[in-house]
Amino acid sequence: MTSLPAAEAPAAAEVPAAPLTVATVQAEAVPGDVAGNAATAARLVRRATERGARVTVLPELFLPAYHPQTLAADPAGTDVAADATATVDDPRLDPLREAARDGGAAVVIGAAVQHPDGRRTISSLVVDPAGVVRVGYDKQQLWGGERELFVAGDRGATLLVDGWRFGLGICYDGCFPEHGRAAAVDGAHGYLCPSGYVVGSEHRRDLYYAARALDNTMYVVFSNAVGGEGRWRFGGGAAVYDPEGRPLARGADTGEDVLVVALDPEALAATRAAHSMLLDRLPDQGPARTALSA
Template sequence: MPPAPLTVAAVQAEPVPGDVAGNAATAARLVARAAERGARVAVLPELFLPAYHPPALRADPAGTDVVTAEDRTVDDPRLEPLRAAAVSGGVTVVVGAAVRHPDNRRTISSLVVDRGGAVRVGYDKQQLWGGERELFDAGDRGATLLVDGWRLGLGICYDGCFPEHGRAAAADGAHGYLCPSGYLAGSEHRRDLYYAARALDNTMYVVFANSVGGAEPWRFNGGAAVYDPEGRPLARGADAGEDVLVATLDPAQLAATRAAHSMLADRLRDLGPARLSLVG
């Protein structure tokens, strides 16, 4: 178990399509709000830096991407306000970006801005949804972020729709699962079900961030949330409007939940060589 509680923030906000510098400044303002409320980790939505807006991402890849070096570090002056906010607030930031890799792959990724201001690519989305496949390449591995003794699995939006993705994080020892996302208006039922289920499936906390606003057909529905290890919301945003949702992850609650609901310990590693087919 982690040594102490960890306060986290799930952010919902509306980025401007194509404006990486402006959206980084918005992210910095929201991170400062999270820090004022005691958050040590802040999670912002999927593709927040360029905005989840396929026409802009298609029209200006050079302007909407951030470039990573071979060691997955990012040195982009447009991110300076966000780096400064992470340092001044003592907050580790997870924020969505479009990333161009040295081999020219383009991924939907989560950048991690640490409390010293260093920026690196933390995770590349593995499960691409719909038209994302026309613009991006899929990641090829999972990732776990270590913060203050907490192991936090990283996912992005559609990843969280697959039980095995969250389970892989739990199998790696995750105490929580961070999911920057971009859920469109009309998907509220699925938005509220998937991430609560990933929490309960794996008896781990889940931090879900989402965009709001935007013009049809790219209008997003908020509902940012932090779920406890039984899938109950500790904090949840409305379907519209900017918000910073703050909650504290408690190792005692995590331990108690895992003692009472021992799915991780009880799960079978092998369900057998084949399934039986029965005729009724």
């Protein structure tokens, strides 16, 4: 997992040499049970790698569960600690490390992270095929009450897997076109978005990430939680979108699922040749517009 500045990124027209199989998961996490949720994640990762997945994406804050009351009441129990190199060495994650090693694949999973400087962030952990766990990305766009518990990240990140470049986002990040565009301009072929959309938000859930795919002619891998109670009942709908925003796979609104899809570099190249927004974009929109009266 490497993050590169834009100047070192490949041109938008470059595509990977071979297909890549990815998986997106929708599942229910138990509030506050990091060890139990890590074991659940490991089971689902094994399902994905048995079907050839090289990257598996699980929901936002899956390790502690997206449950603000529990996150507020027990930071010590719900968080994982990162060291100065952004490495996470927490024995509760051992089943997940083992699943990644056994499958020879990477995992992207949501966590609450305590950093050495005291920051607490909503983050995506990346477990590499050797089982090493690092903080891959800290959520930049915090939503609502998240601001009372967490600090926003200040930079994007790119995950490199077998010649594919993936921008990392988390839930509300994907509601901002400029977030996905920044990843695409940096050379991303895809955008990985662990999320936590509650029941009742299906319209936005299904629109935002399809739009980010089409906006930027890139694949989008969207993961979401299911289950829960009261306000924090989540609506599934995990999906993989092609570079024109069409769902290649989508989960139901309820129930656990693992969706496995092969990303096709030829389809990526064909879409970018036909829809050249990344090449045609203006460096800016010019001076302020003149107001007209009619």
